[in-house]
Amino acid sequence: MKKRIISAAMIAFLGVIASAQQIKFEEYNLPNGLHVILHQDNTAPVVTTGVMYNVGAKDEEKGRTGFAHFFEHLLFEGTANIKRGEWFKIVSSNGGANNANTNNDRTYYYETFPSNNEQLGLWMESERMRKSDISQLGVDTQREVVKEEKRLRMDNQPYGNLFTEVQKNLFTKHPYHWSTIGSMDDLNAAKLVEFQNFYKKFYVPNNATLVVAGDIDVAQTKKWIETYYGSIPQGTVAPKNFPKDDPITVQKEITAYDPNIQIPAYVTAYRTPGNQEKDSYVLTMLSTYLSGGKSSVLYKKLVDEEKKALQVAAFNQTLVDYGIFAFFALPMGETSRAVLQGDIDAEIKKLQTNLISEEDYQKLQNQFENQFVNSNSSIQGIASSLASYSVMNGNTNLINKEIDIYRGITREDIRNAAKKYLNPNQRIILNYLPEKK
Template structure:
C-alpha cells in the first residue's frame, strides 16, 4: 500500500509538472517571409529578442568553409546606425547581455534586456538583418579573432580536433564533413565580395525566425516588429538539398595525430539518421543508457569496476540531415584499443540481443522526464528552444510535446535501433594518438 501511495504521489507530481511546463506562444509570418514567435511571461521584467537564421556550416561551398561561423563574429561590426565597436557598449549600457552561436545547421543571435528596453533589442536585430556593415576592415579584424579562437579551442587544446576528425571521416560528400569553424586557408583566400554575397544570400527575412520572449505586451510588440522588420526586402529562397554519402558497409580505420596529447583516444563512429526522425530520439536515449552518469553501463564497467578506461562516453550528435553516434574512450595504463573495442562491442551486442531491464528502462524515462521538467528554466532558454524547434525541427510546439516522443520509445525500439545502426561494418574507427616527436 505504501509503495502504491508513493507511486501515485510521483505520478501526481509529474502530472502537475507537465502542465506547469506548457509554454504558450503565438506565431505568424510577415509578408516578407519572416517567421515570428511570441511568448509572453510577465513574471520577471526581462525580454529576450532572438533571431535564428537557417544557415550553418553545411550551407558553405567547398573551398570556402567557415563562413557561417565567421558571420557570427562579423555581424557585430555595426550598421549605418550603430558605429563600429558600439554594439556591445549599447547592450551593456542598457542593462542587457547578448551573444551568438553557430552550428552546422543554423546561426543564432540574441539580446536579453530589461523589459523596458524591448524595443531596443528589436531595433538592433532589425539593423543587423537590414543593412549590416561588411567591409574590409571588419573582415580583416574578425579573421584574426577567428584564428585566435581556433588556436585556443582546437589547435592548442588537448583533444581539440576530435570532432573534426570524426566529421571528416564519417562524412565525405555531405558538407557536414568540415567543422563549423572551417578552414583558415579558406577564410584567408575569401574576398570581400564573397562575404557580401553570403550575407545577401542567407541573412534575409524569409530565411529567419524572430523570437520575442518574456515580459511583453503582444500588441505593442507586433507593432514594433511591423515597423522594424516589415520593410526589409524578401530574399531568394535557396534549395537545401546536399550531396548524400553512400552507406558505410565496411569497417574503416584511420589514424589522426595530436601534438597536444600524451594518451591516445579511440573513437568508434557510426552515421545515423536526422535528429528529426524518431530513431534520432531513440539513439539519444540509447547514448544516455550507455554512458550518462556513474551508474551507466559503460562507466560502471570500464571505469568503476574494471578500471580499463580513464574516460568513456557514448555520444549522439544529432543534426538536421544526418547524425553521428560515437563511442569515445581513453585507455587506463596499458589497456589496448582492442580490449576497449571488445568491451564496448560486447555491451552493444547485449542491447542488440536482449531487452534492457525494466528497471533501467524506467530510470531512463525518469531521466528524460526530469530533463524536460527542468528545461526552459529561463526566458533566454525558452527563446532559443522556440527558435530551434521551428527552424530545425519544423514544429515549434515540440517545446511542449517532445517528451511524448521519448515516452513512446520502448525497450524494443532501443534494441531495434542498436541492431539497425550500431553494427561493426557500419563504423569508422579513429585512432586519435599523440604526434611522434
C-alpha cells in the first residue's frame, strides 16, 4: 500500500511539472508575411527579441557556398541608422547581450535586454531586416573574420573537418553536400553585388519569423511590431525545391587525412529521414540507447569493459530535408577499424532482431522526460525553441507537444527503425587518419 501511495504522489508531482512546462504563446502574420510569435512571462525583467530567417547553407548555390554563415557576421556591420561598429556598443551599453548562429537550414539573430529596453531590441532587428549596410568594406572585413574562424574551428582543430567529409560523401545532389562555413575560395570570388542580391532575396519579412519572449505587455509589443516591421516590403521567396539524393544501395568506404591528429577516427554514417518524420524521433531515441551516457550499450562495452575504444558515440543529426545517423569511434591502442565496426554492427543486429528490454525502454523514457522538464529553462532558450519549431518543423506548439511523440515511441518502433535504416548497404564508412609524414 505504501508503494502505491508513493507512486501516486510521484505521478501527481510529475503532472504538476508537466503543466508548469507548458509554454503559452500567440502567433500571427503581418500583411507583409512576417510571422510573429509572442510569449509573455513576467517572472523576470528580461526580454529576448529574435529573428529566424529561413535561409541556411542549403540555400546557397554551388560555387558560392558559405553565404548564409557569412551573413551571420556581415549583418552586424551596421544599417541605415546604426553606424558601422556601433551594434555591439548599443547592446552592451543598454545592459543587453546578443548573438547569432547558422546551420544548414536557417539563420538566427537575437538580443536579450532588460525589459525596459524591449523597444530597442525590436527596433534593432527591424533595422537589420529593413536596410542592412552591405558594403565592400564590410564584406572585406568579415571575409577575414570568417577565414580566421575556419582556421581556428576547423583547419587547425583536431578532427575539425571530419563532419565535412561525412556530409560531402553522404550527399551528392542535395546541398547538404557542403559545410555551413562553406568555401573560402567561393567567398573570395564573390562580387559585392552577389552579397547584396543574397540579402535582398532571403532577408525579407515573408522569409522570417520574429519571436518576442519574456516580460512584455502584449498589446504594446504588437504596436511596436507594427510600427517597426509593418512597412518593410515583402520579397519574392522561391519554393525550396532541392534535388533529392538517390538511395544508398552499396556501402561506400572513403579515407581522409588530418594533419592535426595522432589517433585515427572511424565514422559510419547513414542518410535518414528529415526532422518532421516520426522515424527521426525514433532514431534519436535509438542513438541515446546506444551511447547516451556511460551506462549506455556502446560506451559500457567498448570503452568501459573491453577497453577497445577511447571514445564511441552514436548520434542522430536532425535536419529538415534529411537526417544523418552516425557512429564515431576512436580506437584504443592497436584496435582496428574492423574490430570496432564488427562490435558496433553486432549491437545493430541485436536491435534489428530483438526488442530492447522493458527496463532499458523505461530508462529511455525517463531520460527524455527529464530533458523535457529541464528544457526551456531561460527566456532566451524559449525564444530560440519557439522560432526553431516554427521555422524548421512547421509547428510552433511542438515546444509543448514534442515529448508526446517520444512517449508514443514503442520498442517495436525502435527495432523497425534499426531494420529500415541501419543496414550495411545503406552507409558510408569514413577512415579519418593522421596525415602521412
